[in-house]
Amino acid sequence: MHSEILISCLEDYLSFNYGDHQEFDVIKALQQPPYNIFAVDALSGSEQLFKTHFVLYNALYLLADRWRASEFATIELALTKITVKEYQKVTNDVEQSTMHKLIEKNSVRSFYLDWENFSLTKADIDDLLSQFWQKFYRYSNNQEWLSNTDLHNADLNLLGLSVPISQRDLKANYKKLAHQHHPDKNGDAELFKQIQSAYVRTLKRVSFSNHFTS
Structure with missing residues (x-):
């Protein structure tokens, strides 16, 4: 699956769609027209479930970075939950520096952005x-x-x-x-x-x- 296509679909689906979204519901939505990005068996079996989850969260972390950089919106990712919020500009330089350090040290984010983890046994x-x-x-x-x-x-x-x-x-x-x-x-x-x-x-x-x- 091409990451840019998935990111584009997520951008269309989540733009201005503020609030909490369950991962299961997002995958189901992306299985349907007009997206048709995930296969019908995307959640069947441990390997397929993991790969679907991985590519989704990889794309979500990349989209979150883009939206934050363009000050469009904020995406927060947790266990099976995706939260979209209106962007709140950080004006304090210290707070902004702290925020960037926290993002860089996010081990979960690092895991999903490393494509070697997609090929786990x-x-x-x-x-x-x-x-x-x-x-x-x-x-x-x-x-x-x-x-x-x-x-x-x-x-x-x-x-x-x-x-x-x-x-x-x-x-x-x-x-x-x-x-x-x-x-x-x-x-x-x-x-x-x-x-x-x-x-x-x-x-x-x-x-x-x-x-x-x-």
Whole structure:
């Protein structure tokens, strides 16, 4: 995928669209016309999920730099959340210098701007995703602002699912992930618990939806 094309699409989608945007929603929007920038299977499997996430955040950090330099807007990036704000000019030289130093020392930003990280091995990707979801769930469990929609999208990403969801696909993916990450098979115990919780929540949603649509 050409970075400039993705940046152009993001610029069109996010310009003057102030507020919070969930990564899942941005990817879904870019899968649809007029963009069609991400493939239908962009969120399927750990490797494809990582690559989609990487190219998106690489483009977002580059766009954030451009918008800040042109004083157009500010983009703040966090765990699965993208916040667009009106640009606030920094007039104090000390504050401006401090801001630039913080940007340069941002290790997360450096990770996404280094294309060598795009070619990580599957083992490295699985380890990174495991760390990511552990951090996300620890963070989300302490945040009252995390909406049901955000948590639902996080559950779907963790389970490797996308809408529409069938109970058959849900159970099949859960069985595969539970087998892969079970502590008895040297899996990550914390991630295994998160997979179980995501499965239970998603199964309840699917069962509830089927009850009212059948």
